[in-house]
Amino acid sequence: MFVKICGLSEPEHVEAAVEAGADAIGLVMTRSPRQITPARAAELAALVPGHVLTVGVFRGEEPEAVREAVLASGVRAIQLHGPKHPHSHFTALKDLSRTLIRAVDSSADLRCGAFDEDLLLVDAPHAGSGQAWDWAAIHGRPTGHWLLAGGLTPANVRTAIAAAAPWGVDVSSGVETSPGIKSTPLIQAFLTAARS
Numbered sequence: 001m002f003v004k005i006c007g008l009s010e011p012e013h014v015e016a017a018v019e020a021g022a023d024a025i026g027l028v029m030t031r032s033p034r035q036i037t038p039a040r041a042a043e044l045a046a047l048v049p050g051h052v053l054t055v056g057v058f059r060g061e062e063p064e065a066v067r068e069a070v071l072a073s074g075v076r077a078i079q080l081h082g083p084k085h086p087h088s089h090f091t092a093l094k095d096l097s098r099t100l101i102r103a104v105d106s107s108a109d110l111r112c113g114a115f116d117e118d119l120l121l122v123d124a125p126h127a128g129s130g131q132a133w134d135w136a137a138i139h140g141r142p143t144g145h146w147l148l149a150g151g152l153t154p155a156n157v158r159t160a161i162a163a164a165a166p167w168g169v170d171v172s173s174g175v176e177t178s179p180g181i182k183s184t185p186l187i188q189a190f191l192t193a194a195r196s
Contacts, residue, residue, distance in 0.1 A: 001161065001169065001194050001195050002023045002024070002145075002167060002168030003021070003023050003024070003168060003169055003190070003191055004022065004023065004024035004026055004053075004055065004168065004171070005017040005022045005025050005026065005171060005172075005175065005190070006028070006034075006055070006057065006170055006172040007026055007057075007172040007173075007176075007182070008026065008027060008034075008182060009027075009028075009034060009036050009040070009044070009180065009182070010182065011043075011044065011047055012184065013182040013184060014044050014048060015047060016187050018047070018048060018049065020187055020191040020192075021195070022052060022191060023052060023168070024052060024053035024054070024055050025048060025052060025053075025054060025055065026055045026057050026079065026170070027041040027044060027045065027055065027056055027057065027073065027075060029041055029056050029057065029069045030057060030058045030059045030060070030061060031059070032180075033179040033180035034179075038068075038069040038072035039072065041054075041056060041072075041073035042072065042073045045073060045074050045075055053076055053099060054075040054077065055076075055101065056070050056077070056079065057079045057081060057103075058079065058080055058081065058085075059080075059081040059082050059084070060082065063089050066078060066080070067092075067096065071096075075098070076098055077099035077100070078096070078098050078099070078101065079103050079121065080093075080101070080103065081103040081121075081123075082104070083108065085102070086115075087115045087116070090117055099119065100115075100116065100117040100118050100119075101117060101118065101120070101147075102115050102117040102119075102120055102121070103120075103121040104121070104122060104123065105122070105123055105125050106125070106137060106138050106141070107125075110122060110141045110142040110146070111142075112142065112143055112145055113144055118145070119145050119146065119168075120142055120145070120146040121170055122138055122146055122147070122148055122150075123150045123170075124149070124151055125150075130151055130172075130173035130174065131150070131151045132151030132156060133151055135148060135160045135163040135164040136163040136164065139163060139165055145167045145168070146167050146168070147166060147167065147168040147169060148164050148168070148170070149169070149170035151174070152174045153174035153186075153190070154174070154175070154186060154192075154193045157169060157174075157194045158193055158194070158196065161194065169194050171190050174186070175187045
């Protein structure tokens with residue numbers, strides 16, 4: 001099970017995620033309680049070994065702004081979140097040779113690769129709300145390498161995996177003590193639960 005811990009902003013939480021076995025860490029460089037600057041993302045990405053994917057998360061920015069932040073931060077993957085990113089945005093960033101992640105809700109095209117992305121992330125209808133949703137409703141619909149997100153916590157991630165049968169999972173608010181504040185014990189517990 002591929003596991004991404006998203007919205008990290010402190011070195012100790014990046015290190016905790018890596019040590020607990022995360023496959024990817026998300027660094028949010030768009031409007032959010034978890035937003036960090038590209039310079040801060042570069043500092044955090046420097047702590048991450050090569051086998052763990054560093055993901056820059058964006059929502060609604062134009063490709064040139066994304067490109068600038070990606071090059072400044074050195075992240076190895078680009079996540080474009082929501083319907084404001086048409087196919088042309090993915091095409092415009094392809095030359096950066098980064099892993100491309102398309103993040104959408106269940107009403108979108110759920111074929112991984114439909115926008116030339118490498119990974120698909122299927123999120124709750126209200127992304128970032130931290131609310132659980134009907135994971136079983138998408139069982140069998142997404143194709144290829146896809147991650148389930150939205151309302152996941154250490155307590156429910158096994159139920160969500162059983163319901164939706166994803167290739168991987170993504171968590172942010174489910175490992176926080178308050179908006180934007182991560183918890184090392186919750187990060188560890190999430191990784192243990194997702195893989196058990």
